[in-house]
Amino acid sequence: MPDYDIRLREENIPTRWFNAFPKLGVEIPKPMNSEGKNQIQNMKKIRLQELSKEEESKEKWLKIPEEILNEYVKAGRPTRLTRAVNLEKYIGCSSRIYLKREDTLPTHSFKLNTAIAQVYFAHRENIKELVTETGAGQWGAALAYACRNYDIKCRIFWAKVSKEQKELRAIMAGLYGAELEPSPSVNTKAGRAIMKSNEYGTIGSGISEAIEYALEHEECRYVSGSVHKHILIHQSIIGLETRLQLKQAGIKPDVLVACVGGGSNLGGFMLPFMISEDSNDIVYQGAESMASPRFTKGEYRYDHSDPLGFTPLTCSYTLGMDFVPSPVHTGGLRQHNSSPILGALYKNNILKINAYQQEDIFTAGRELAMKEGILPAPESCHAVKAAIDVALQAEKEGKSKNIVVCLSGSGYYDIKGYKEVLNF
Numbered sequence: 001m002p003d004y005d006i007r008l009r010e011e012n013i014p015t016r017w018f019n020a021f022p023k024l025g026v027e028i029p030k031p032m033n034s035e036g037k038n039q040i041q042n043m044k045k046i047r048l049q050e051l052s053k054e055e056e057s058k059e060k061w062l063k064i065p066e067e068i069l070n071e072y073v074k075a076g077r078p079t080r081l082t083r084a085v086n087l088e089k090y091i092g093c094s095s096r097i098y099l100k101r102e103d104t105l106p107t108h109s110f111k112l113n114t115a116i117a118q119v120y121f122a123h124r125e126n127i128k129e130l131v132t133e134t135g136a137g138q139w140g141a142a143l144a145y146a147c148r149n150y151d152i153k154c155r156i157f158w159a160k161v162s163k164e165q166k167e168l169r170a171i172m173a174g175l176y177g178a179e180l181e182p183s184p185s186v187n188t189k190a191g192r193a194i195m196k197s198n199e200y201g202t203i204g205s206g207i208s209e210a211i212e213y214a215l216e217h218e219e220c221r222y223v224s225g226s227v228h229k230h231i232l233i234h235q236s237i238i239g240l241e242t243r244l245q246l247k248q249a250g251i252k253p254d255v256l257v258a259c260v261g262g263g264s265n266l267g268g269f270m271l272p273f274m275i276s277e278d279s280n281d282i283v284y285q286g287a288e289s290m291a292s293p294r295f296t297k298g299e300y301r302y303d304h305s306d307p308l309g310f311t312p313l314t315c316s317y318t319l320g321m322d323f324v325p326s327p328v329h330t331g332g333l334r335q336h337n338s339s340p341i342l343g344a345l346y347k348n349n350i351l352k353i354n355a356y357q358q359e360d361i362f363t364a365g366r367e368l369a370m371k372e373g374i375l376p377a378p379e380s381c382h383a384v385k386a387a388i389d390v391a392l393q394a395e396k397e398g399k400s401k402n403i404v405v406c407l408s409g410s411g412y413y414d415i416k417g418y419k420e421v422l423n424f
Contacts, residue, residue, distance in 0.1 A: 003096070004085055006245045008078035014244075015069065016061040018236035020271040021229055023060070026344045029315035032302065039312040046214040046222040050121040054230035062233060064117075071116045071149070075105050077237070081245040081404075086371040093391040094400040098251075099407040100242050100269065103376065107172070109409035110265050111142035111225055114234035118223050119146035129153035129220040131213045133183065133206025135261070136162050136331030136379060137169040138409050139225030144178035155220075157183040157191075157209040160201035162331030169413040181209070188212050190308050198307070200327045203262075203335040207306035226262025227305070227339040235268020238406060243272055246404070253282055254401040255390050259382040259408060260286040260295065260353055261332045263339030269406040274350070285390060286342070286353040287382035289333040292325045293355040294318060295346050303337050316343030328358045329417030332379040332409075354386055361385045362421045365411060377409035378417055 021028070033039050044052060054062065064072075084097040102110035122130055130152055134140030140156040147154040156173065160182040163170050170180055183206040184198060185191040190208040198205060214222035224231065246253055256273060258266035270284050288295055294317045303318040305311040318337035325334045345351040358378075365381035367388075368374055376384055387405045394401045411418065418424075 003249045003251060004083040006081040006249050008241060008245060010073055012244060013069065013072060013078050014064070014237050014240040016063050017233045018240055018272050019057055019060055019062055019233050020236070020275045022058050023275050026348045026350070028340050028344045031312035031314045034304070034309055034313055037309070039310060042215060042310070043312060046211065048118065048121050048125055048127070048221050048223065050124065051118065051230045054233055055228065065120065068117050068120050072237070075112055075116070078241045079104055081242060084368065084372050087368055088391070090367065090371045091388055091391060093395045095391040095394050096402050097387055097391060098402070098404045099374065100238060100404065102238060102265070102406065102408050103374070103380070103410035107138070107141045107145050108412060109138035109142060109377065110235065110238060110268070110406070111139045112145065113237055113268070114225065114231045114264065115139070115142035115146040117234045119143070119150060119152060122152055122221060122223070123150040127152065127219070127221050129155065129217065130223050131155040131210045131220050132223050132225065133157045133203055133210045134225065135159050135203040135334055136377070137166050137173065138332060138377070140178065141169055141173040141176070143223065143225070144173040144176035147178070148176050154178040155181065155213065157181045157185065157206035159183055159203060159206055159331055159334065160199070161327040162334070165329055165416060166331065166413050172413070183209050185209060190310070194307055198324045200324065202325065204306045204321070208308040208310050211306070211310040226264040229341065231264045232267035232271060232341065235264050236272055238265070238268045239270060239272035242269065242404060251402055253404045255283040255285055255403045257285045257287065257383050257387045257390065257403060258406040259333065259379045260288040260338065260342065261379060262335065263342040265406050265408040267339070267341060284351045285386055286351055287386035288353055288355050289328065289330045289382065290355045290357045291328040291330065292319065292334050292336065294336065294338050295353040296355045298337070300343060300347055305337055314340045316340045317346065329414060329421065330358065330361070330378040330382070333382070354389070356382055356385050358421055362418055364388055366418065366422060374407070375411040376407055377411045378414055380408045380411070383407065
């Protein structure tokens with residue numbers, strides 16, 4: 001079987017999500033309330049019941065409802081695994097670089113895998129409106145796409161600087177019917193408070209506003225696009241498909257690479273490999289933004305995920321809830337802390353992470369576009385850059401490796417960022 005474009009048939013799509021957490025082998029610290037507050041109870045109040053059940057599940061496999069499977073197939077799953085042969089030649093390496101093409105889905109990112117699932121469960125619970133935050137807008141656009149299936153209202157608090165940078169993605173979400181609010185906004189108490197010290201907005205500012213909105217609207221539920229266990233469970237379909245594709249082609253992966261934001265694309269891609277017979281032979285490589293270097297520069301401690309402390313305290317690597325990242329074009333990585341799950345993996349030396357400057361990752365993205373005709377999102381550019389670095393280091397050591405990259409999103413709505421950063 002040729003390894004330059006490895007495809008699965010429709011009937012090969014996984015019918016169960018994989019829950020790695022009962023067998024992960026590392027302690028994931030539990031969330032806590034801050035003194036005098038009850039954030040945990042508030043979050044349970046505004047969360048979907050089915051997602052809360054998935055958070056606590058001890059089952060290794062969770063059956064994917066048939067209606068969700070049908071939507072996955074309509075959206076283009078299983079996605080392709082493409083070898084970047086021309087990129088390999090361009091950088092002069094004997095290693096092989098494979099791209100798991102989540103950018104080919106209708107909203108051009110992996111976020112659709114959990115959006116379809118969460119909206120389905122909201123419909124089953126007769127919820128009429130969902131509210132969320134978004135950074136680069138990949139999650140917001142995916143949620144808007146999924147909500148339209150069931151005529152569920154979709155309200156998105158979108159980090160202001162990213163909404164302005166990615167106007168076309170905002171238009172797409174609006175076309176799907178979403179109500180868009182720049183964050184910080186003047187329409188919530190949280191937004192008005194945050195605006196005094198942070199005019200650009202972040203994923204965290206959107207979280208504060210979305211939670212406030214959900215608490216004040218009984219018919220509404222708050223949903224997230226990353227960080228949480230149930231989301232990584234939904235995203236396990238990426239890793240499950242990739243494992244099957246590699247097995248069919250007779251390829252043993254040496255290095256898995258993904259960008260690191262809240263953790264859902266990396267976790268969904270890598271966790272099915274970590275809980276396997278050959279997991280110890282694989283290097284798990286993450287790539288984060290130097291504008292928000294949580295893992296490489298932050299502290300491992302409890303912190304809130306939003307600047308006003310509406311969320312429970314969770315333990316991971318953090319730059320502090322008051323940290324305001326620069327207005328880079330990597331909106332999906334502009335957050336001060338990350339998932340406790342990834343934090344535990346990094347702390348236990350299972351996950352490696354490098355941080356990259358904006359100019360370097362856009363250069364890597366342009367190289368992929370020039371040599372393969374694939375334009376990655378700025379977040380995915382971090383993974384491309386990391387993969388190139390791994391391949392070049394292997395070449396220096398006289399080694400040839402199979403490097404598999406989660407290409408989590410398309411850059412077609414990020415052309416403005418490419419132009420401004422690369423000056424062409």
